[in-house]
Amino acid sequence: MKPKSKAFDCKALRKTVLDMAYAGSTVHIGCAFSIIELLAVLYRNHLCYPNNDPLDEGRDYFILSKGHGVMAQYACLRELGWLKDEAFTGYFADGSDLKGLSDSRVSGLEVTSGSLGHGFSVGVGMALGAKLRGTDQKTYALVGDGEINEGPIWEGALFAAHHELKNFMVIVDENGFQAMGSTQEVLGLGSIQAKFESFGFEAITIDGHNEEAIDTAIKQLWASASVSPKALIAKTLKGKGVPFMENNNMWHYTRLDSETYAQALSAVAESEQ
Amino acid sequence: MRAAFSDTLVRLAKADPNVLLLTGDHGYALFDDFRRECPTQYINAGIAEQNMVGMAAGLARAGFRPFVYGLAAFIPVRVVEQIKLDVAHDQLPVIFIGDGAGFVYSHLGTSHQSTEDIACTRAIPNLAIYSPADRFEVTACMDKAYQSKSSVYLRMGKSDRGDVHSEVPQITEGTLLNVTPSLSSSKTDIAFIATGSLLKTAVGIASSHYPNASVWSVPSIKPINSQQVTTICQNHNAIVVFEEHSILGGLGSAITEIASEFSPRRILRIGVNDRFSHYCGTYEYLLKEHGLDRSTIELKIHDFLGAN
Numbered sequence: 001m002k003p004k005s006k007a008f009d010c011k012a013l014r015k016t017v018l019d020m021a022y023a024g025s026t027v028h029i030g031c032a033f034s035i036i037e038l039l040a041v042l043y044r045n046h047l048c049y050p051n052n053d054p055l056d057e058g059r060d061y062f063i064l065s066k067g068h069g070v071m072a073q074y075a076c077l078r079e080l081g082w083l084k085d086e087a088f089t090g091y092f093a094d095g096s097d098l099k100g101l102s103d104s105r106v107s108g109l110e111v112t113s114g115s116l117g118h119g120f121s122v123g124v125g126m127a128l129g130a131k132l133r134g135t136d137q138k139t140y141a142l143v144g145d146g147e148i149n150e151g152p153i154w155e156g157a158l159f160a161a162h163h164e165l166k167n168f169m170v171i172v173d174e175n176g177f178q179a180m181g182s183t184q185e186v187l188g189l190g191s192i193q194a195k196f197e198s199f200g201f202e203a204i205t206i207d208g209h210n211e212e213a214i215d216t217a218i219k220q221l222w223a224s225a226s227v228s229p230k231a232l233i234a235k236t237l238k239g240k241g242v243p244f245m246e247n248n249n250m251w252h253y254t255r256l257d258s259e260t261y262a263q264a265l266s267a268v269a270e271s272e273q
Numbered sequence: 274m275r276a277a278f279s280d281t282l283v284r285l286a287k288a289d290p291n292v293l294l295l296t297g298d299h300g301y302a303l304f305d306d307f308r309r310e311c312p313t314q315y316i317n318a319g320i321a322e323q324n325m326v327g328m329a330a331g332l333a334r335a336g337f338r339p340f341v342y343g344l345a346a347f348i349p350v351r352v353v354e355q356i357k358l359d360v361a362h363d364q365l366p367v368i369f370i371g372d373g374a375g376f377v378y379s380h381l382g383t384s385h386q387s388t389e390d391i392a393c394t395r396a397i398p399n400l401a402i403y404s405p406a407d408r409f410e411v412t413a414c415m416d417k418a419y420q421s422k423s424s425v426y427l428r429m430g431k432s433d434r435g436d437v438h439s440e441v442p443q444i445t446e447g448t449l450l451n452v453t454p455s456l457s458s459s460k461t462d463i464a465f466i467a468t469g470s471l472l473k474t475a476v477g478i479a480s481s482h483y484p485n486a487s488v489w490s491v492p493s494i495k496p497i498n499s500q501q502v503t504t505i506c507q508n509h510n511a512i513v514v515f516e517e518h519s520i521l522g523g524l525g526s527a528i529t530e531i532a533s534e535f536s537p538r539r540i541l542r543i544g545v546n547d548r549f550s551h552y553c554g555t556y557e558y559l560l561k562e563h564g565l566d567r568s569t570i571e572l573k574i575h576d577f578l579g580a581n
Contacts, residue, residue, distance in 0.1 A: 057336070104363055110334065112362050115354060121324040122359055125331020132293075132313075133335070152355075155321035159328070162319075 007079050008040035010211070014241045014268045016075035016088065022261040024092030026100055030239035030251035032072040034175040034208070035142060038234055041214040042140065043076045054082055054108040060137055061126045063110045065119025066144035066173060067102035068252075070109070074098055077108045117150025119143070120170060124156040127168035127229075138222070142171045146178025149187050154199070157229075161200025164227035169218070170196070172231065173208065175238035177249045196231035208234025242267040274432035277408035278370075279306050281415040282340060286311040289338060292419075295329055296342040297322045299372070304342075326352045329367045330359035338366055338419070344378075345371030345387035349394050349426050356424070357397050364399040366422045368415075374404075374430040375470060375517035376550065376559040386559075388545040392522025394426050395495055402495040404428045404516075404524075406472035409438040410450075410492045417444045417493075430517055431470040431556060437490065447496035449489040449505070452476060456487040463578065464505050466491060467515035468524045471543070474567055475515045482571065494524055499531045506536035513541045513574055517565060520544035541577040543570055 017032045042062060050056045054077075064073050077083045083106075087098050097106060101114030110126075111119045123141035130137040143153065160168050172192050176182055183189050193203045202224055206213045214234065221230040238252070239245030242264045256264065283306050286292040294307055298320045308315050318325035322343055329339040341348055348371050349356055360367045371390055378385035394402055403414040403425060411429070418425040442450050449466065463483055467475035468491040479486040489505065491497065506512060512532070514525040525542030532538050545563050552562055560566045564573070 061331075111330075112358050115358055117323070118327055118355065118359055121327025121355075122331040122334070124324065125328030125333075126335050127331075128316075128328060129332045129335030129337055132337075152321075152323040152327060155319070155324035156327065159318060159321065159324060 008044040008076060010036050010040050010241075011268055011271065013040060013072065013075040015265065016078060017071045018256070018261060018264050018268065020071055020074065020088045020091040022256045023089055025255045026071070026092060027253050027255060028068045028071065028100065029254075029256070030175075030177070030245055030249070031066065031068040031144070032070070033240045033242065033245065034236040034238045035066075035069045035072050035173050036240065037209045037211050038142065038171060038173065038214060038236075039072050039076050041211050041218070043080070045215055046138075046218055047140075049080075052080065054080075058135065058137060061110055061123060061139040063119040063123045063126075063139070063141045064102050065111070065113055065123070065141050066116065066147050067111075067113025067119075068144070069142075069173070070100070070102040070113075073102065073109065077106075080108070082108045116144070116147040117152040120153050121156040123170075124160050124165065124168060127160065127165040128163060130167055131163070131165060137167065139168050140171060141168070142173060144178070145172055145174040145176065145183050145189060145192065146186070148172065148189065148192070149178070157196065157199040157201065160229040165229045166227045169221060169230040169232060170201070172233045173236055174233055175236045176247070177238045177252070179252060181249065193231070193233045196233075200228055201231040202226050202228040203231035203233060205233040205235065208236035209240055241271050274405070274408045274411050274429065275303060277411040278415065278429065279303060281412050283307050283310050285415070285419050286314050290314070291336060292338045292340065293332060294340050294342060295325050297325050297347060299343055322347050322352050323355055326355035327359050330355070330365055333360070333365035333367050340368045340370060342370045342372065344385060345374035345390045345428060346385050350387060350390050353393050353397070356394070356400065356426075361397050361399040361424045364423050367424055368418045369426045370429065371426060372429045374428045376556055376563070377431050379556045379559040380553045382553060383549045386550060388517070388519050389522070390426075390428060391494060391516075391518050391524070392526075395522060395527070399424055400495070401425045401493065402428065403492055404430070404468040404494050405492050406467070406469055406490050407434070407436045407438055409436065409441045410444075410490070412441050413444045414492055428469065434470050434473040437472055437476055442492075444492055447493045447498040449491050449498065449501055451487065452490050453479065453486070453488045456485065461485040461487055461509060463511050463513065464489065464509040465513050465515065466505070466524070466528055468492070468494060470517045471515035471565065474570060475513075477567065478571055478574065491524055494527060497527055497531070499535070502528055502531045503535040506532045506538045509538065511539045511541070511578060513543060513577070515543045515570070518544055519547060521547055539577070541573065543573060
């Protein structure tokens with residue numbers, strides 16, 4: 001486990017996302033902002049990359065199954081030194097590597113996502129592999145609440161529980177929105193915690209923007225003596241950190257102009273966290 | 274063929290503990306030997322093919338060598354997107370086995386029949402497609418797939434048509450195998466190019482009616498040696514392609530695409546004529562419904578050559 005440090009400051013991560021979103025004139029800002037604290041805590045306190053090598057065979061596996069939030073992960077990879085500053089100022093430039101959805105050819109990204117419901121299963125496979133090898137590697141798959149509409153999530157949940165993959169943790173970004181509206185309007189999910197519990201997971205629901213609560217819950221789940229796979233349900237705000245983006249699904253699609261970019265930067269600078 | 278498949282899989286798994294067999298709750302009896310010899314390398318993923326393919330990708334990323342088994346109607350057709358994104362995108366060493374391709378499940382209807390699987394997979398980059406015709410080609414294709422350390426779809430069709438080869442052939446990159454070696458260098462009027470179950474039919478028709486026809490087996494549909502295909506086209510006036518698959522997007526399309534660019538010839542594509550089975554019955558009955566029984570094929574070839 002990594003020592004705690006001041007790295008992965010959430011304000012700085014949000015600023016990076018805004019900078020690249022403005023540079024690339026891209027969408028999906030709200031999707032990235034809801035998972036900033038989750039990624040900050042994971043990268044700062046939990047994910048283990050021996051020799052700071054994203055491809056080290058003994059690494060923990062972190063899978064961003066909801067590839068739409070990839071800008072938040074790019075921001076973290078920059079802090080790790082795995083991505084260069086030019087990749088951010090030139091985001092979406094012709095011939096550039098960083099795409100609008102995660103691509104496994106970028107070191108540090110484990111899957112190619114954007115089509116939803118894939119990464120969870122890949123993560124279950126990685127966790128099964130670690131179990132078969134008898135290593136202590138942990139696998140995390142971060143999925144969106146909209147994403148769990150997808151059937152393979154529940155196929156994989158059955159498998160993970162049946163095979164007692166206690167080294168597997170799904171983290172659900174429950175921001176309450178998907179592309180066309182609220183999850184409640186589109187395809188109501190009910191209690192996500194109860195659903196995963198009924199599949200045999202050990203589950204905890206927390207405030208997904210409270211770093212201490214996230215950290216404590218992850219530790220608590222891993223400390224469990226149970227052989228169950230784990231589920232961390234993170235209640236979040238889509239667009240968290242910029243009041244005019246919060247819970248406003250327009251920011252799944254809207255691009256920044258110079259005015260909204262300046263307003264968003266100010267809002268992040270003045271925000272509590 | 275199925276014994277050759279099982280024997281090869283057991284041999285590979287015993288030699289390499291990273292070999293895993295994942296099945297989508299299919300393969301009853303077929304895997305008895307494997308489960309007995311390599312019980313810890315056998316995973317029944319349940320009736321959940323999408324998750325199974327995603328898991329195979331994760332296992333391959335973690336250094337394992339998964340074989341993913343299902344009926345061709347499900348593996349690959351049901352999981353084309355998982356194969357594309359989770360596996361082929363990074364050329365992960367996952368081998369997909371699609372069993373019962375074509376009309377093997379003749380009594381069960383469209384859900385279990387698979388005549389579009391080659392078309393569905395041919396356009397996926399990084400994915401090789403093998404289609405063995407007899408037990409020797411099965412062994413060769415399995416070994417080649419394992420050695421390639423890459424993504425492979427291996428299509429297994431009707432398995433009891435009998436041998437064409439007398440030993441395991443050498444399969445090099447996309448090579449067509451000449452099963453009439455006495456005609457290898459001579460120019461003849463007609464070449465038969467076949468894959469899978471219909472190779473045996475092609476050989477039978479050639480020996481009965483067209484002794485000067487050269488007959489070629491295509492165990493590797495992708496990659497395919499386009500130079501060799503071009504040479505075959507140059508050496509013959511007409512080509513007949515045989516496959517238990519749609520005439521759209523399969524071997525017939527592959528040969529026609531190459532020929533049209535490098536050496537245009539008249540090409541008759543024998544295959545499923547863009548239709549689903551209407552009736553059920555024996556395998557032979559289903560072939561007849563689709564015009565793939567020997568006598569209908571003979572008639573088609575006769576008419577085709579007569580129109581030359």
